[in-house]
Amino acid sequence: MPANEACRNCGALLTGEWCAACGQKRFVEADRRLANLLAQAFELLTDLDGRLWGTLRALAFRPGLLDRDYMAGRRRRWLPPLSLFLLANVVYFMAPLRADFDLSFASQVPGPVAAAALGDEAAPGIERFPGQLHRVVTTGLVERVVAQRDARERASGGEGYTLAQLRRDYDAIAGDVSKALLVLHVPFVALLLMAALAGTRRYYAEHVVVTLHFFAMLVPATLAFGQAVRWIQQYAGPRGAVTALSLLFLGALAAWTWRQVARGYGVGRGRAALGALALLAGTVLVNVVVYRALQFTITLWLS
Structure with a gap:
């Protein structure tokens, strides 16, 4: 062991394998190699007593x-709330599946516009579909975007730009944009939760933490x-299986959320039910009123 070696992290004098000032392990040449990086990853994923798996089990x-x-x-034993939420987002990004947060062009615009785009x-x-709440503003926006791009294409010698092309360009990135914007739900739902549990003397940031944990469970x-629904539909499961599974899922989610609020805030059944309603119904409300409008506008701009 080299004498009078300084910690690479904080500069304190090392007297052993670990720094007494910051806690970092003594840096050695082997720490620069790929094997060390892989060993750290393996240790994290296989340490069942570690913070990762312990946090997931508790969640x-x-x-x-x-x-x-x-x-x-008491925070040291668990992953930070934002880290847990981001981990759920990583799963969401990597999953080759569509979720209820993903919205195609046809599911955002009024039926006549969707029918024209789909051909x-x-x-x-489909013509009877009224579209989302933001249609009052965004329907005209779609027309302007198509007109502007069509004029640009023709001015550069192209054949023009159509509504069908806009739909294809939009759908090509809609899934990725929706995943990136998922976090927009959190501050608004946390406000509704704060209103539902007024009097618990909790800071807004603590309601945000509860909401982050809620979404970390909700997304996966x-x-x-x-x-599971796609599997049942693909293999022609028993009639009514999807309905039964949906009811089971909603019941389990409601029970989990009620228990989260009751234990997390230490409130009675009634207040816990009110808080659970704020999380569940608030997510739907924010999704319909805020998220869908922002997702459509941003995706349209980026497409």
Whole structure:
């Protein structure tokens, strides 16, 4: 062991394998190699007593424990709330599946516009679809975008730009944009949760933490549910199987959310039910009113 060696992280004098000032392990030449990086990754993924798997187990099977410990200041044993939420987002990004947060062009615009964009691919009766709430503003925006791009194409010697092309360009990136914008739900849903649990004397940031944990559970659960529905439809499961699975999923999600609020905030059944309603109904409300409008506008701009 080299004498009088300084810690590479903080500069303190090392007296052993670990720095007494910052806790970092003594840096050796082998730490620069790929084998060391792979060993760290393997240790993280296989350490069942570590923070990663312990946090995931607590999130899934002990709803509200992460919230309660965070509010009480017991935070070292768990992954930070934002890290857990980002981990759920990574799963969402990597999953080759569509979720309820993904919205195609045809599912955003009024039926007549969708039918014109889809052409022969349009489903029967699509003209009757009223479109999303933002249609009052965005329908005119679609027309202007097509007109501007068409004029640009023709001015450069092209054959023009059509609504069908806009739909294809939009759908090509809509999934990625929707995944990137998922976090937009959190601050708005946290405000609704704060209103529902007024009087609990919790900071807004603590309501944000609860909401982050809620979405960290909701996103992978929704993906798993969607995959199960597709599996049933693909293999022609029993009649009513999708309905039964949907009811089971919604019931389990409602029970999990109620328990999260009850344990996390330490409130009674009534207040817990009100908080769970704010999380569940608030997510739907924010999705319909805020998220879909922003997702459509940003995707349209980027397409």
